[in-house]
Amino acid sequence: MAGIASRMAGRGGTSLPGQLLARLSPDALAGLAQRVRRRSGPGLRMVVVSATNGKTTTAAMLAAMAAGAGLRVSHNLSGANLRSGIITTLMDTTRPVDLVLLEVDEATLPTVVQELQPDVVALGNLFRDQLDRYGELDTVQEAWEAMARSLPSHTQLVAVADDPRVANVAAQAPAAATWAGGGPDLPGSERLPDHADARTCDACGTQLDHAVVWVGHLGAWSCPGCGRTRPVPQVRLAGVSTADIDRQQVTITAGDDELRLELALPGLFNAYNLLLAVAVARSIDIPTSSITSGIHRFRAAFGRFERVALPDGRRLLLVLAKNPTGLSEVARTIAEVPHPPPVVLVALSDGIADGRDPSWTWDADLSPLRPHVSEVIATGTRPEEMALRLAYDGWAREAITVEEDLGSALDELLDRAADPTCVLTYTAMLELRRILRRRGWARSMWEADQPPAAASAPGPGEAP
Numbered sequence: 001m002a003g004i005a006s007r008m009a010g011r012g013g014t015s016l017p018g019q020l021l022a023r024l025s026p027d028a029l030a031g032l033a034q035r036v037r038r039r040s041g042p043g044l045r046m047v048v049v050s051a052t053n054g055k056t057t058t059a060a061m062l063a064a065m066a067a068g069a070g071l072r073v074s075h076n077l078s079g080a081n082l083r084s085g086i087i088t089t090l091m092d093t094t095r096p097v098d099l100v101l102l103e104v105d106e107a108t109l110p111t112v113v114q115e116l117q118p119d120v121v122a123l124g125n126l127f128r129d130q131l132d133r134y135g136e137l138d139t140v141q142e143a144w145e146a147m148a149r150s151l152p153s154h155t156q157l158v159a160v161a162d163d164p165r166v167a168n169v170a171a172q173a174p175a176a177a178t179w180a181g182g183g184p185d186l187p188g189s190e191r192l193p194d195h196a197d198a199r200t201c202d203a204c205g206t207q208l209d210h211a212v213v214w215v216g217h218l219g220a221w222s223c224p225g226c227g228r229t230r231p232v233p234q235v236r237l238a239g240v241s242t243a244d245i246d247r248q249q250v251t252i253t254a255g256d257d258e259l260r261l262e263l264a265l266p267g268l269f270n271a272y273n274l275l276l277a278v279a280v281a282r283s284i285d286i287p288t289s290s291i292t293s294g295i296h297r298f299r300a301a302f303g304r305f306e307r308v309a310l311p312d313g314r315r316l317l318l319v320l321a322k323n324p325t326g327l328s329e330v331a332r333t334i335a336e337v338p339h340p341p342p343v344v345l346v347a348l349s350d351g352i353a354d355g356r357d358p359s360w361t362w363d364a365d366l367s368p369l370r371p372h373v374s375e376v377i378a379t380g381t382r383p384e385e386m387a388l389r390l391a392y393d394g395w396a397r398e399a400i401t402v403e404e405d406l407g408s409a410l411d412e413l414l415d416r417a418a419d420p421t422c423v424l425t426y427t428a429m430l431e432l433r434r435i436l437r438r439r440g441w442a443r444s445m446w447e448a449d450q451p452p453a454a455a456s457a458p459g460p461g462e463a464p
């Protein structure tokens with residue numbers, strides 16, 4: 001009833017029922033998990049995915065692969081990744097399913113894993129994010145390590161070896177992890193970026209060496225002090241080639257298999273999301289053919305390089321960026337496509353879900369955009385701060401328009417841009433979505449966020 005009331009009030013109803021139940025019954029999550037297991041039988045797999053960046057996209061990719069294999073999937077919608085959203089998802093899982101697939105917030109992960117006792121825990125990366133909510137990255141990492149040490153022996157960990165923090169977490173688990181990571185031929189850079197969040201060895205404190213760096217602090221690392229090195233990945237990202245901003249070819253190898261996958265998303269960080277999704281899919285025996293066909297039908301998750309069709313035929317690009325590494329990678333990705341957009345809207349907001357302190361933008365690297373983007377429209381609740389940040393990255397003040405009202409900023413963008421592109425923090429993304437919805441150009445978040453089981457239907461944002 002709470003869910004229905006919430007939906008009638010124009011909200012998603014993706015968390016309120018769980019919030020109520022969690023208050024009424026503190027053991028609700030474990031109890032619901034048992035109910036789902038009982039109803040679904042011994043074939044059920046429970047998979048939990050967490051990471052600072054990319055967990056929504058990774059989970060959406062996995063859901064597409066599972067749908068490709070004909071599995072019945074229960075999957076929490078993006079954003080509903082706190083305990084209340086997970087409880088709501090399990091409450092709604094009243095029929096037998098083959099796969100429960102949960103994207104879980106980093107801070108929520110340890111308790112959720114303890115209560116769910118999932119079959120697979122997939123760990124992608126740990127970056128600085130919302131210091132005011134999560135605390136320092138070391139705190140999150142320590143909580144993950146404690147979780148890994150107390151994992152039941154039946155739980156399979158699938159982890160990205162290239163992140164030294166994640167590797168250290170996964171190494172604490174009682175059972176050996178399945179490692180995913182960059183292959184020997186994957187091109188990268190030689191040095192860590194300024195915004196890197198892991199520079200020293202967890203064991204001995206020595207500065208890490210990197211043979212190659214791929215995304216943020218993800219790379220082929222080793223410690224010259226104590227000899228720890230990156231675990232050897234069994235599932236490897238062998239190559240990527242970007243066709244345009246909507247498409248890239250990703251090659252992933254595992255054992256004797258080579259998967260050539262067409263991904264409807266740009267950027268090396270999205271290739272990493274795909275890598276983790278493939279590693280998890282293999283661990284739950286989804287066949288290669290279903291992985292390939294599933295990902296072929298996959299469309300961007302809410303606001304993750306999502307396209308919204310405008311009435312005049314143009315397609316508005318919505319890109320979420322919520323922390324230093326995320327924003328840096330978005331800037332790099334937009335700069336590296338064949339025809340980068342010359343005008344970009346950047347919305348910086350300081351809602352609770354964004355982190356109240358917007359100073360994190362100073363740790364991001366926007367400079368790759370500078371040669372391509374001649375005009376920036378700064379908006380959100382902190383447009384002046386964004387404008388100042390951009391000025392320090394080399395944009396002249398005349399090249400920056402400050403517009404406090406997001407709707408007016410959107411109008412300015414649409415006036416000037418053939419290929420309108422918006423980079424937004426989380427609450428700015430929600431606000432822009434409300435504006436698009438009022439104009440009849442987009443569906444609401446929970447309507448747009450159909451599970452990819454219905455992937456043959458129009459993708460998110462493609463139809464009103």
Ligand SMILES: [Zn+2]
Nearest residue numbers: 201204223226
């Ligand atoms: Zn060391």
